Amino acid sequence: MKQAEAQVVDARKFRFKSVLGGSIGNLVEWYDWYAYSVFALYFSSAFFPNDDETSQLLNTAGIFAIGFLMRPIGGWLMGAYADKKGRKAALTLSVLIMSAGSLAITFVPDYHHIGIAAPIILVLARLFQGISIGGEYGTAATYLSEIAPRRHRGFYSSFQYITTTCGQILALIVLLLLQRYFLTTTQLGSWGWRIPFGIGAVLALSTIYLRRNLPETTSFVKEKVAESKRGTVKELLKYPKETAIIVGFTIGTTVAFYTFTTYIQKFLVNTAKFSKADSTLITLIVLVVFMLAQPVSGIISDKIGRKRVMIIYGMVSMVATVPIMMALSATHNFWTATLLISLALVILSLCTSISAIIKAELFPVNIRTLGVSLPYALTVAIFGGTAETVALTFKKWGHNNWFFWYIAVCSLISLVVSLVIPDPDKTSRLEDNQY
Secondary structure: OHHHHHHHHHHHHHHHHHHHHHHHHHHHHHHHHHHHHHOHHHHHHHHOOOOOHHHHHHHHHHHHHHHHHOHHHHHHHHHHHHHHHOHHHHHHHHHHHHHHHHHHHHHOOOHHHHOOHHHHHHHHHHHHHHHHHHHHHHHHHHHHHHHOOHHHHHHHHOHHHHHHHHHHHHHHHHHHHHHHHHOOHHHHHHHHOHHHHHHHHHHHHHHHHHHHOOOOOHHHHHOOOOHHHOOOHHHHOOOHHHHHHHHHHHHHHHHHHHHHHHHHHHHHHHOOOOOHHHHHHHHHHHHHHHHHHHHHHHHHHHHHOHHHHHHHHHHHHHHHHHHHHHHHHHOOOHHHHHHHHHHHHHHHHHHHOOHHHHHHOOOOHHHHHHHHHHHHHHHHHHHHOOHHHHHHHHHHHOOHHHHHHHHHHHHHHHHHHHHHOOOHHHHOOOOOOOO
């Protein structure tokens, strides 16, 4: 009896340490990634001198998209590394790369001092960050999935987006503190926007120690496949159906995610005409709602099944997105805007909470991280990374509403995939761990 109790205690300690290490590192990485978008309203003029705010935002959004183009490369390199050398090693390396990109943005001189070299350096820094975040998603998703007990996989999976959202919340808190208590708008636009990137670089370096001491997953340790068959594109090509499922499911979710968590701050300022301070506060509130919805949605998926939750998300998102965005573009009330965005994000949580587990359980251990990382990163680069640019381009053309329908069509694609895929609760390739 005592031995059995001791094993239960050891299992709980293992899971707590593993979830904490993976989650904290994920939080820091996504803070660094989101700091760019959150502070773009202030530093866009430092790199792209122009009197037209929409043009400045369009340029910074373009660089945001360029960072996404590196995510498939990061997914490929880091995914292969994780399948060959271990999840822990890849998680540690991704944080180090992210820190380098944040340090570069912190210290790069602006356009007035070094001319065209300023945006070039900014692009290079975002390329580094794109490689890092491209590998982070798949590795963290795989790690959390492999340590999760079978009955609670949806709940464990939800920590991926809990910490992702926490990273953006932290970036917004830094912005709010600087806006309201420490710096003027002029100071933020002149030099204050560098502060969050410096904070991110320091946090990333401090996270390396924690991740170096993470326990490796039992699934990876017990895998006996030869190294030549670990994490290679050749092996991944043996799973075309699984790859297509990830691409189709990701199309709708990534466009909605980057619309309502990243672009929405600029939408509130540039279209709904809220102040920068109010738009930041609204975004912070709705992200807290989104974060709290993750574990609830994960638990629901453990109760009723992941496929049912996926279908419910696709149907509701497809129908509700356009009315929500139309109402949001017409309102000037703080709490009305907050409630509308919160509704959209609660709907979105139905799929983001189980995103990690849905992908990870499609592949065997030897190809799992690459299988999660590469097709996901490719899809996010094409659709998620360009969502902001597409929205701003439609606005510049005078057709804001076109973007609303674009989101709805992408949700329809995800719904179709959710309807045709086999029930993941019955076909999962994840091992039943004994932690």
